[in-house]
Amino acid sequence: MKAVFIDASESLGDVTERLRLNDDMPISVNRNPDITPDEIPAVVGDADVIWVDHTSLPTDIASQCPNLRHVVFMGTGARSYMDPEELAEVGIQVHIIKGYGDTAVAECAFGLMWDAAKSFTRMDRGVRAGGWPRTDGVELTGKTLGLIGFGGIGAEMARLGRGVGMRVIAWNRSPKTSEGVEFLPLDQVLAQSHVVSIHLLLNDETRGMIDAACFEKMRDGVLFVNTARGAVVDEEAMIQALESGKIAHAGLDVYETEPLPAEHPLTRLENVTLSAHSAFRTPEASDKLVQAALAHTRRVSR
Known part of the structure; x- marks a missing residue:
């Protein structure tokens, strides 16, 4: 058996080559993060396992790879790039990786929350342009942080929020408990929160879930953070809420x-404040990600 990392960035390629053990199956690292779906079959060749970081993998393309039986998706959001059920029907199993970036993503969400409260990037743009746009900020200590979704990342965000003196409330699709976190119905979380932070996986139930009705239920002047998946939010409704000032x-x-x-x-x-889907990009998270991908690969090679 052999594997191919089809769309490795330079950094993930380096980590893969550093962490792979001599007795692991051969893993070819294609250092082309901009590979197109049509190029995939030629890169995969007769490999049995592929690692996918962020490239779309249509089922008809995967079916052109004769030996392909396992896809290791480098994260949790495989559905944004492929259809796991369709792939299973043609004999290809999709494996996802959880937990590797919980702290990294939560710290990004925490940073975006603080920027939203203090307008640092807005002032930075103005000062660089020769202006002096002094902006009133918001004190977050004592404010309510509402978490929509409470997996590993949500739990880390709760820890950070509590650490700076915020009240933390949350809604999750299945019952959860966590010290210092009050779990409430979704409508109450939306209505009570000064900051709403999204931490949901993308699936058929959550796609477009944060819609115009949800924004209407939020406080006027709410701060809104999304480090989960863009498709969880109705983007047009969010833009309208930003333009009206509903979202500060x-x-x-x-x-x-x-x-x-x-x-x-x-x-x-x-x-x-815009960042480039980079919340999980830290050296620590990259090591955990590749270690987990290697573990999947070793397991399916047995």
């Missing part, structure tokens, strides 16, 4: 279309 400021790491198209409406709004 949003911190976003994810979007419906990535990369974010040039001249996208979000790029023209001053009350948005």
